[in-house]
Amino acid sequence: MLAELHVELVAADRKVWTGEATIVVARTVSGDVGIMPGHQPLLSVLEFGPVTIRTADGPVVALVHGGFISFADNKLSILAEIAELAEExxxxxxxxxxxxxxxxxxxxxxxxxxxxxxxxxxxx
The missing domain is CATH 1.10.287 (Helix Hairpins)
Known part of the structure; x- marks a missing residue:
């Protein structure tokens, strides 16, 4: 089994998605970042753009309209002003x-x- 990290994608008005992932790719003000289990702690500002969460069941893709991304202790928090899952x-x-x-x-x-x-x- 692949190592996983716990991910929570939260918008200002709702919890959008939560679960386990093998990698998350997001666009920050410093450029695109990929977070995998064991990544160094991170705190960054999100840019408008896609967030891809790769899970054992396939990818979950959302469009975020700014916010923050934080990673520590194998837990990734994506706090978006607005977040829309692709299927929404x-x-x-x-x-x-x-x-x-x-x-x-x-x-x-x-x-x-x-x-x-x-x-x-x-x-x-």
Whole structure:
């Protein structure tokens, strides 16, 4: 059996996911980070982007809108302002948001809508 770490993904309004994982990849202000069992303690600020949690049952992917990531004693806490699991994202709505952002020439909104769409469709 592979070594695992305990993961809790929490948004401001709810507990999004909790369980055991072999690796978690997240985007921080310092760049992408991969956390595996036995990793050095870590505290970092999360960027807007996908978080991939690899479990024995397959990957769990979420889109986080900022927050913090903390690892110590083989426990990883992801505290997000907003977190959406890939299966919770409405693909049609994300496509409409992307089209509106493009039409409005809103680069920031376009990046966020495109990221939501990539996470929802598994093309991140």
């Amino acid at each position: 994202i409405d693909v049609e709505r994300a496509e409409r948001e992307l089209e509106v952002a493009k039409a409005d020439a809103d680069a920031q909104a376009e990046l966020k809508a495109a990221a939501r769409l990539r996470v929802a469709t598994g093309t991140y």
